[in-house]
Amino acid sequence: MAALDQKSPNVLLQSLCCRITGKSEADVAHQFQYAVRVIGSNYAPTIERDEFLVSEKIKKELLKQRREADAALFSELHRKLQTQGVLKHRWSILYLLLSLCEDPRKPSARVGSYGSLFAQALPRDAHSTPFYYTRPQSLSLSYPERSALAAHNASSMGTSGISSLGMYTLNGPGAGPSPQSLLTGPQAVADPARGPRLAWALPVTGATPMNSRPMTGPAPALGSTSSPAPRLPHRPRRDGETGAEIGEAALVRDILYVFQGIDGKFIKMCTPENCYKIDSKVPICKSLRDTSSRLAELGWLHNKVRKYTDSRSLDRAFGLVGQSFCASLHQELKEYYRLLSVLHSQLQVEDDQGVNVGLESTLTLRRLLVWTYDPKIRLKTLAALVDYCQGRKGGELASAVHAYGKTGDPHMRALVQHILGLVSHPILNFLYRWIYDGELEDTYHEFFVASDPTVKTDRLWHDKYSLRKSMIPSFITMDQARKVLLIGKSINFLHQVCHDRTPPGKILPASKSADSPKDAAELFTDLEGAFQSKIDAAYFETSKYLLDVLNKNYQLLEHLQAMRRYLLLGQGDFIRHLMDLLKPELARAATTLYQHNLTGILETAVRATNAQFDSPDILKRLDVRLLEVSPGDTGWDVFSLDYHVDGPIATVFTRECMSHYLRVFNFLWRAKRMEYILTDIWKSQMCNAKVLKSMPELSGVLHQCHILASEMVHFIHQMQYYITFEVLECSWDELWNKVQQAQDLDHIIAAHEVFLDTIISRCLLDSNSRSLLNQLRAVFDQIIEFQNAQNALYRSALEELKLRVQYEDSKRRRVEEGDWGVTAEQEAAENKRVQEFKDTIPKMCSQLRLLTHFYQGIVQEFLRLLMTSSDESLQFLSFRLDFNEHYKARDPRLRPSLGATRGRRSSNI
Amino acid sequence: MNAVRETMDVLLEISRLLNTGLDMESLSICVRLCEQGINPEALSSVIKELRRATDTLKASDNSTSQG
Numbered sequence: 001m002a003a004l005d006q007k008s009p010n011v012l013l014q015s016l017c018c019r020i021t022g023k024s025e026a027d028v029a030h031q032f033q034y035a036v037r038v039i040g041s042n043y044a045p046t047i048e049r050d051e052f053l054v055s056e057k058i059k060k061e062l063l064k065q066r067r068e069a070d071a072a073l074f075s076e077l078h079r080k081l082q083t084q085g086v087l088k089h090r091w092s093i094l095y096l097l098l099s100l101c102e103d104p105r106k107p108s109a110r111v112g113s114y115g116s117l118f119a120q121a122l123p124r125d126a127h128s129t130p131f132y133y134t135r136p137q138s139l140s141l142s143y144p145e146r147s148a149l150a151a152h153n154a155s156s157m158g159t160s161g162i163s164s165l166g167m168y169t170l171n172g173p174g175a176g177p178s179p180q181s182l183l184t185g186p187q188a189v190a191d192p193a194r195g196p197r198l199a200w201a202l203p204v205t206g207a208t209p210m211n212s213r214p215m216t217g218p219a220p221a222l223g224s225t226s227s228p229a230p231r232l233p234h235r236p237r238r239d240g241e242t243g244a245e246i247g248e249a250a251l252v253r254d255i256l257y258v259f260q261g262i263d264g265k266f267i268k269m270c271t272p273e274n275c276y277k278i279d280s281k282v283p284i285c286k287s288l289r290d291t292s293s294r295l296a297e298l299g300w301l302h303n304k305v306r307k308y309t310d311s312r313s314l315d316r317a318f319g320l321v322g323q324s325f326c327a328s329l330h331q332e333l334k335e336y337y338r339l340l341s342v343l344h345s346q347l348q349v350e351d352d353q354g355v356n357v358g359l360e361s362t363l364t365l366r367r368l369l370v371w372t373y374d375p376k377i378r379l380k381t382l383a384a385l386v387d388y389c390q391g392r393k394g395g396e397l398a399s400a401v402h403a404y405g406k407t408g409d410p411h412m413r414a415l416v417q418h419i420l421g422l423v424s425h426p427i428l429n430f431l432y433r434w435i436y437d438g439e440l441e442d443t444y445h446e447f448f449v450a451s452d453p454t455v456k457t458d459r460l461w462h463d464k465y466s467l468r469k470s471m472i473p474s475f476i477t478m479d480q481a482r483k484v485l486l487i488g489k490s491i492n493f494l495h496q497v498c499h500d501r502t503p504p505g506k507i508l509p510a511s512k513s514a515d516s517p518k519d520a521a522e523l524f525t526d527l528e529g530a531f532q533s534k535i536d537a538a539y540f541e542t543s544k545y546l547l548d549v550l551n552k553n554y555q556l557l558e559h560l561q562a563m564r565r566y567l568l569l570g571q572g573d574f575i576r577h578l579m580d581l582l583k584p585e586l587a588r589a590a591t592t593l594y595q596h597n598l599t600g601i602l603e604t605a606v607r608a609t610n611a612q613f614d615s616p617d618i619l620k621r622l623d624v625r626l627l628e629v630s631p632g633d634t635g636w637d638v639f640s641l642d643y644h645v646d647g648p649i650a651t652v653f654t655r656e657c658m659s660h661y662l663r664v665f666n667f668l669w670r671a672k673r674m675e676y677i678l679t680d681i682w683k684s685q686m687c688n689a690k691v692l693k694s695m696p697e698l699s700g701v702l703h704q705c706h707i708l709a710s711e712m713v714h715f716i717h718q719m720q721y722y723i724t725f726e727v728l729e730c731s732w733d734e735l736w737n738k739v740q741q742a743q744d745l746d747h748i749i750a751a752h753e754v755f756l757d758t759i760i761s762r763c764l765l766d767s768n769s770r771s772l773l774n775q776l777r778a779v780f781d782q783i784i785e786f787q788n789a790q791n792a793l794y795r796s797a798l799e800e801l802k803l804r805v806q807y808e809d810s811k812r813r814r815v816e817e818g819d820w821g822v823t824a825e826q827e828a829a830e831n832k833r834v835q836e837f838k839d840t841i842p843k844m845c846s847q848l849r850l851l852t853h854f855y856q857g858i859v860q861e862f863l864r865l866l867m868t869s870s871d872e873s874l875q876f877l878s879f880r881l882d883f884n885e886h887y888k889a890r891d892p893r894l895r896p897s898l899g900a901t902r903g904r905r906s907s908n909i
Numbered sequence: 910m911n912a913v914r915e916t917m918d919v920l921l922e923i924s925r926l927l928n929t930g931l932d933m934e935s936l937s938i939c940v941r942l943c944e945q946g947i948n949p950e951a952l953s954s955v956i957k958e959l960r961r962a963t964d965t966l967k968a969s970d971n972s973t974s975q976g
Binding site: 020034035070077 | 916
């Protein structure tokens with residue numbers, strides 16, 4: 001075997017002919033000429049020049065023949081072939097082998113009744129002009145050379161080459177009437193119009209210049225005896241526009257324009273009906289009209305999509321998501337244009353060759369219908385999408401695209417998925433920037449996190465960032481969106497409020513991956529998996545870091561405890577001592593109080609009690625605050641402790657929270673004061689009990705006093721018990737647990753708010769229990785009044801006692817001096833004074849009785865309200881206050897209350 | 910040179926697998942043609958046509974010689 005030297009193709013072809021027919025060179029002249037002509041016409045390969053595709057086809061072919069072992073063997077050989085770099089056109093030789101492939105199981109179809117032209121032509125032409133002598137330079141493959149030759153040969157026919165062939169077959173055998181007359185006429189007319197388009201439409205190897213057009217002549221001559229015969233009728237019609245009916249070919253040409261949204265010669269855009277239509281006056285057969293109007297839909301769809309992208313791609317406000325949507329539509333359109341250009345080149349090649357050698361690739365409407373079936377579905381989807389997405393942008397647009405992806409058609413789903421990938425890519429970018437860097441680069445308001453630039457840093461956590469509900473893409477759940485919002489918010493909070501400058505990379509060990517658009521779609525559609533875990537990871541890390549910073553650097557939990565100790569009176573010794581110190585101050589009118597005096601007292605109290613061991617940061621924040629003074633207020637009414645919060649912890653202890661704290665403090669302070677007063681009352685009772693024994697006339701009144709005082713003590717003790725244990729401690733425990741388990745700052749804030757709300761409502765400070773609170777206040781007032789009354793009683797009693805003792809003393813002294821103990825007028829005066837004092841006792845008695853009466857009335861009312869309350873803990877309180885049914889026995893209204901409350905409760909539920 | 914031989918062997922093997930009916934010489938001619946950039950589609954149709962013609966010719970020869 002010779003080396004692969006550059007022998008002229010013609011020589012090679014000739015030896016091939018000899019080899020296959022098994023005849024000498026002289027005998028194969030005719031076959032050789034045929035071969036040269038076919039090869040020379042060199043029509044464009046209808047296949048992709050892809051070695052891989054060809055090899056796949058070969059494998060498939062082998063598998064089809066059930067030769068799996070051979071397929072494997074072929075892969076082996078193919079790989080070997082690839083490793084040897086000898087061949088340049090591997091695909092070409094492989095393709096040749098494939099097309100020569102025959103199934104060994106089938107009987108050879110080679111010998112048959114196939115009436116090829118050679119069968120008849122050979123014997124006759126065997127001795128005709130020996131054309132092979134002219135072969136050496138005749139077949140050149142490069143285009144310019146050939147065209148030059150062809151041009152040259154047009155005059156010197158018969159000497160060589162392509163053009164001579166045509167002339168030969170036409171004139172040489174002279175078999176039958178030459179079809180050239182039939183063809184060249186109209187074609188010559190059409191040629192100038194098509195000329196310019198040839199240049200770009202022709203594939204490189206398929207380049208056949210117009211000059212060689214005479215070559216088209218032989219085709220019908222050949223075809224008349226072989227398979228292409230049925231196609232003949234098309235040909236004359238192709239250019240027969242002057243005829244009565246428009247040919248299919250002309251329509252095909254038109255349709256190709258319509259596909260691009262350009263009006264064709266016959267098929268035009270009909271504006272009122274908004275569709276492509278063939279003019280009804282144009283004579284055309286009905287089936288063609290139907291088919292072309294069906295095809296024209298493609299043009300309409302194309303226009304629709306095109307119009308959208310054109311109008312939108314320049315609109316900058318449409319945003320990044322919109323732009324990527326347009327880009328994806330463009331991509332699809334580009335794919336579509338590629339198809340159109342293939343169809344166009346097909347048409348051109350047909351025009352140029354005028355015939356297809358042995359292949360059935362003529363463009364017909366029907367064929368177009370089949371070929372454009374898939375593109376049409378795609379375009380339809382796109383058009384529907386465009387319709388649906390009109391007027392949407394950003395995340396909303398992504399939702400719209402996503403909604404279209406929910407279809408059972410896998411092709412459509414893949415298409416929409418692809419678009420969704422592109423569309424959601426910018427959203428994903430926003431998202432990553434946001435959750436990893438805390439930055440919001442959303443110029444066109446497309447992302448679902450919105451930022452309000454007017455909000456100052458102190459309200460950053462609460463007000464600055466919000467979710468844009470409409471922009472949440474439907475493939476992101478509300479929960480995820482909230483987490484995303486929280487992550488970025490935490491980062492911003494750290495940066496702007498906590499002034500924490502830790503680079504985001506340190507917070508999040510997970511590096512952000514470079515996600516391509518494809519990943520974006522996958523990430524979003526696979527909601528349970530990667531995306532969720534990514535968000536979760538970022539969420540946990542960021543929130544944990546934020547909480548760490550708040551706890552370590554800003555002592556959030558310590559402040560929380562300080563609130564409880566000072567504002568909720570948890571630090572008992574301090575409060576007691578403070579009250580001791582404040583008592584003289586606060587007894588004065590509110591207007592005479594000065595903040596600095598009180599602050600001094602506060603400091604004294606702190607220094608004297610365990611509070612001094614608290615961290616100075618906390619003590620520094622503790623302060624006195626005087627509420628607004630209304631006329632008649634004493635210091636007790638306006639005094640309040642305060643706790644200053646600022647910086648990051650003010651996010652938890654907001655202004656509303658602090659005002660709640662103050663209200664609760666006020667209430668607790670008041671209750672505490674009642675306890676304090678009652679202690680005083682009890683103390684004076686104990687002290688004076690013995691002293692006043694010498695005045696038996698007082699025993700009734702004092703007894704009354706003792707009874708009332710113990711009633712009040714019982715009441716206040718139960719109240720205190722309720723407040724301390726059932727309200728404060730329980731809520732505090734709940735809060736503490738929640739804070740310990742909190743995953744993010746929002747949890748803490750929420751838990752804290754719940755805590756405050758519970759306290760407020762349990763302390764009867766909310767609007768629902770206003771009547772209860774009023775009763776309670778009245779009880780407190782009665783206690784104060786009782787204190788005053790008892791004080792007055794004791795004062796007058798002690799005064800009287802003092803006078804009596806003085807009287808007795810002076811009497812004794814005079815007796816010792818030897819005088820009369822008393823003079824008559826002295827005794828009279830003494831008796832009168834005693835009588836006067838005795839006369840006041842019934843008054844005091846009645847005053848006390850009145851007080852008791854009022855007090856009991858109020859307590860009964862209070863109990864009644866408690867029993868009808870829906871809060872269980874309040875009902876328990878009522879049982880405890882009236883544990884021995886003392887009040888129940890007095891008040892018939894309290895009696896049926898249990899059943900009534902049950903009924904009421906069930907009706908409430 | 911050796912590489913060329915090996916390549917040809919491989920191609921011949923493939924050709925055998927695919928049952929193309931090409932012998933070594935035809936195959937090498939085809940390979941050379943293909944290497945010069947000839948459209949394989951055209952070449953294959955030529956070969957098929959040639960074979961068909963030869964077969965018909967043989968058949969007719971046979972029938973004439975018999976008849």
